[in-house]
Amino acid sequence: MEYVTGVMQTQALELCQLQNGSYEGKTVKVNGMIHAIRDLGEISFVLLRKREGLLQCVLEKDLQLECKRLTEEMAVEAEGVVAAEPRAPGGMELRLTQVRVLSEPVASLPLAISKWKLKTSLEAKLNDRSISLRNIRERARFKLQEGIVRAFREFLYSQGFTEIHTPKIGAKGAEGGSNLFRLDYFHRPAVLAQSPQFYKQMMVGVYDRVFETGPVFRAEKHRTKRHLNEYISLDFEMGYLEGFEELMAMETGFLQYMRTFLQQEYAKELQLLNVTLPRADCIPVVRFDEAKQKVADLYGRPMRTPYDLEPEEELLIGRYFKEKENADFVFVTHYPAKKRPFYAMEDPADPSVTLSFDLLFRGLEVTTGGQRIHDAQLLMEKIAKRGLETEGMEAYLDTFRYGMMPHGGLGIGLERLTMQLLGAENVRETTLFPRDLSRLEP
Amino acid sequence: MEYVTGVMQTQALELCQLQNGSYEGKTVKVNGMIHAIRDLGEISFVLLRKREGLLQCVLEKDLQLECKRLTEEMAVEAEGVVAAEPRAPGGMELRLTQVRVLSEPVASLPLAISKWKLKTSLEAKLNDRSISLRNIRERARFKLQEGIVRAFREFLYSQGFTEIHTPKIGAKGAEGGSNLFRLDYFHRPAVLAQSPQFYKQMMVGVYDRVFETGPVFRAEKHRTKRHLNEYISLDFEMGYLEGFEELMAMETGFLQYMRTFLQQEYAKELQLLNVTLPRADCIPVVRFDEAKQKVADLYGRPMRTPYDLEPEEELLIGRYFKEKENADFVFVTHYPAKKRPFYAMEDPADPSVTLSFDLLFRGLEVTTGGQRIHDAQLLMEKIAKRGLETEGMEAYLDTFRYGMMPHGGLGIGLERLTMQLLGAENVRETTLFPRDLSRLEP
Structure with a gap:
């Protein structure tokens, strides 16, 4: 034997x-x-x-x-x-x-991967992805990405969070709408999860604090440098919130931990890629309406979208706080209720805005988060007011009927966070095998 | 400010x-x-x-x-x-x-979750999943599952593996065939990944050793206690193999690490669920044909499927080695080439079998692994011999043409591993939100 x-x-x-x-x-x-x-x-x-x-x-x-x-x-x-x-x-x-x-190889290389910098187009790199990644600096990017994910998990374990795995195929999406990939599931209509939102909320009632690191799918027809149709979302959700500020505090704790962790464990890659780690000791907080007004006033930019920030506005907010406070991160809070999902908690002081926030990192949104409605009655009213259907949401809604503590959470786009950390020009540079409007392979 | x-x-x-x-x-x-x-x-x-x-x-x-x-x-x-x-x-x-x-809740509980044992049907538990999981012992199962995943990652980091995230939407499946969920990807046909196989092999050329913990999707019409249509696969792939035995050795190292890790970090849950940790110090290895013959001889079971093990045969092999060697795990090696995918490396001593293995845990397959073909020419011949199309596999095949070291890897079904660890009767008991032929919600 x-x-x-x-x-x-x-x-x-x-x-x-x-x-x-x-x-x-x-x-x-x-x-x-x-x-x-x-x-x-x-x-x-x-x-x-x-x-x-x-x-x-x-x-x-x-x-x-x-x-x-x-x-x-x-x-x-x-x-x-x-x-x-x-x-x-x-x-x-x-x-x-x-x-x-x-x-031994049977064909000669399509890219000069042994060069210090891989001087070729993004398209060419992505077409021969398994080869271009053999370049020392290209692969170092994803080693750092590993470090970010490790830091996220390690930090949250230390804060009493439980890791969960929620299904990616479901009957209904969390945010609804047209951004869903649809598939046939044994002759039943199904969709791919655009976020683990419903599930992580349901699991807060079980473990108080949960997180997930997994893929999410968005059928959005964007063709930009910052959108992907499949990406890794770093999600957490926590109970017994006394205010949505605790969520920003927890994320700041993660960013601080990440900074130290990368310095300790990924010093080689930080040096290879000449990365300047962002400041996370003290992150400014600004209200959505104030931020919007500020960039309109300071940079003479007309406000065109009252309920959301345009990418250029995010850039300008980032620039302003970099110049004024030497800040790499900025929390923008109190987004208009109109553009936030039905489960977002409204501000009791002004129901037209929500107890929510985005985190901008060097002028780009990398996180959306906020407090959620935990009262079953309130949730049903909000759904009715928006004219949404509850079909497929029964289990989610029941969770609140059977009792749920106040809670909230956030989602961080891993590839965007990596992109901004590295100062990359395109989120595809920090995605191993990107999926976008035109790319389904390799 | x-x-x-x-x-x-x-x-x-x-x-x-x-x-x-x-x-x-x-x-x-x-x-x-x-x-x-x-x-x-x-x-x-x-x-x-x-x-x-x-x-x-x-x-x-x-x-x-x-x-x-x-x-x-x-x-x-x-x-x-x-x-x-x-x-x-x-x-x-x-x-x-x-x-x-x-x-406060607005409805009374559908399940008596405060009982020590939740005495209700699996169906009822799954229907009210976010409530049934509030039972202390139910939630402890998934805490242990967290421990397994943590142990897997921590062990592999310590062995020089790099964590990767590969796309779940693709143009073609790794194993081909009819087990694929199909979807419309911006008016192009696409499939959900049934394994990260192609991608992890491609990434071995980049990092030598890689792993991924993520969802996989199988459109199999099984209705059994051990099949799911979506599950979490713990995958690794490693280069510079001198023999496929190194893969079994690495998995054994993980199982040993997991054992110690759970004892140290999850003692409370082990006690709550009365878990007897499996022996992993010394795992017997038996060839497929020998194992099959043995159970036929010993238990008088006729051999009906020459190229694969039937579930009952797996059970009997597990029983035999438990009785003879007090073994909880058994490696079964050299599976017939006929039932293994095209990329499986054949045994030079007998090309009708492959340098592959399954790991049985208390009589159930929880892992499939093996050495892969790394020679581009050999791979093309195998594809031709099987009459497979190379469309959609270009980037995968190119990886070998541009040079690839000998390598191999494995995939572990997380829910099955948890199921066997806990002695659960059904894999759905160890899946937070299972997806099967009839269940798409919650």
């Missing part, structure tokens, strides 16, 4: 092991993909791409003649002697004594 | 704070939902449901007369004096001095 007893220790070493100094002068085994080759005649420099970065290997002519001709994007297993070399990445290099080819 | 500077400290205390002993004799504030009330005449016991468990509160008649009549599922904020009480949960109780009602 054979048994498996746990993780197998491979002989091949990773960069963090090689760079700790203890292997100098020793013969070691590594694997990697050949990222670039520089032939200097008597020797060649072979850069191996490993998950933690690049490893400089020196290949002497004699060995070169012995082994198979090496090319970029070959996967190899190599043996060599570790030597200190201040000019090499990480301060060391490997003097090769043996190279075994594990696999 | 107003500012947000970080998480707001609320005055209301949580159970872990109350139970640390330092509040005895002090007046504190708490919030919670009224889980149950026991009226003893002069006093009433009011059990508050909080996220960490139940808090026993004592309400004297005088106060009872003063405040609003309390009912189950009211959300309240209460003040009281902390007192040691060995008979109360957690060894302490709160002698109430003030109760403020935050919200």
Whole structure:
């Protein structure tokens, strides 16, 4: 009888092991993909791409003649002697004594991925996404994105939140309307979730505080640099709110945690991408109507949409608070009820606005949140007033009839947050495999 | 100007704070939902449901007369004096001095959620899911499920894996066939991802090791206790495999980590649900054909499906290894090529079988994995031999043409893993909001 007893220790070493100094002068085994080759005649420099970065290997002519001709994007297993070399990445290099080819490409690369900057169009990068991401800086973006998600989860665990997984196929969308992808579910009409809204509210009654990190789907016909038709939403919802300000406070706590976490765990990627982390110690709060008036007055911009902020207004609000307060983030509060969903709690002091907010990050909305109506009666009145149908919402509405504490929450667009953190020009730059009006592949 | 500077400290205390002993004799504030009330005449016991468990509160008649009549599922904020009480949960109780009602239900509960065991049908529980989950033991299941997912991620981070997010809407499914949900994507045919297979393979070339925890969609017309049409798949994929045994070793490492992690972080839930953690120190490995023959011989079961295991065979294999080796897990290897997807690597020693495996947990398949074909030429031949179309797979296939290391991976069904861990009878018991042939709501 054979048994498996746990993780197998491979002989091949990773960069963090090689760079700790203890292997100098020793013969070691590594694997990697050949990222670039520089032939200097008597020797060649072979850069191996490993998950933690690049490893400089020196290949002497004699060995070169012995082994198979090496090319970029070959996967190899190599043996060599570790030597200190201040000019090499990480301060060391490997003097090769043996190279075994594990696999080789059959076509030459469509993109010059070993260049420091991948100078090509976004379209070209997305068309050959699994190749363009092999560029060291391209892949570093999504490593940072991993860090954001980890920080979100770790922070919320520490604050007593429970992680949930809610269905993406449903009978009815949370916000209603025409933004839903429709599908046939065993001969029944179904839709893809545009947000986990209903479910996370239902789960607040169970765990008090819940969060989810998962895909959401919006069938919006936008063709902009900041819209995707499928994206990852970082959602949380919390009970026993005394005011919707607690939601902004919790998000600020996350942003602060994220900042520290990225500095500690992703310093390499921050440096590679030359990221300036945003200030999150003290985030200004401004009311929607005041913000709107301010940019109209200061920048001479006519107000065209009374119930929402136009993208240019968001930019100007961001600019104003950057100049005035050196703020990277701004909370805009009290959005008009007219443009917020039926479950948004109205401000008792002025029912035309809601106890809600958006978070702008360097002039772009990255979060929408607010307090929700928890009173069953009020919710039914609001639904009736808006002329909405309750079909498909029975379980959601019942949750309130059987008792629900005051609560609220928010949703953060992960790709947008990453985009603004990196200063990317287009949200597709910070999406592994974007889905938009024209792109369904790869 | 107003500012947000970080998480707001609320005055209301949580159970872990109350139970640390330092509040005895002090007046504190708490919030919670009224889980149950026991009226003893002069006093009433009011059990508050909080996220960490139940808090026993004592309400004297005088106060009872003063405040609003309390009912189950009211959300309240209460003040009281902390007192040691060995008979109360957690060894302490709160002698109430003030109760403020935050919200109240308008309908009486459809289920007796305050009972220790929720004695009702699965159907009834699922129909009123947001209510049935308020039962302490019901919600503990999903807390443990959270623990499994956390353990999966934490373990893989420690092993150098990168977390990825891949699209759920695509032009083509990974396994092909009729098991795909179809939708209209801006007047183009699209499908929901039945697995992140293609994407995680493409990403192995970028990060060497990747994982994803996300929903997958299967339009299978099964009506069994172990099938769902939408579930959470815990997927990983790793490069530089020297043998597919490394995949089983990595999974075993995860299971060992999960065991320790749950013991450390979820001891309360393990106890509440009386869970016996499975042995994962030493997992037997048996070949598909041997396992099949063994159960045929030992239990007199005729072999009807030569290329796959029937559910009853899985049960018997599990039973055999439990009896013989006291094993909760069994790896079954070398599944026939016929029933495995085109990208499965065939065994060079016998091309009729693949370098693949399933993991059985207490007699149920919870994982499918294996080594993949990384050679572009071989992959194209396999596709041709099976008469498959390459349309929609161009980017996937290009990845191999441009070079790819040997690799493999696996997918774990989260709900099934939870089901077997808890000894649940039906996978719907361990799914928050299941989707099946007849259920699309809530």
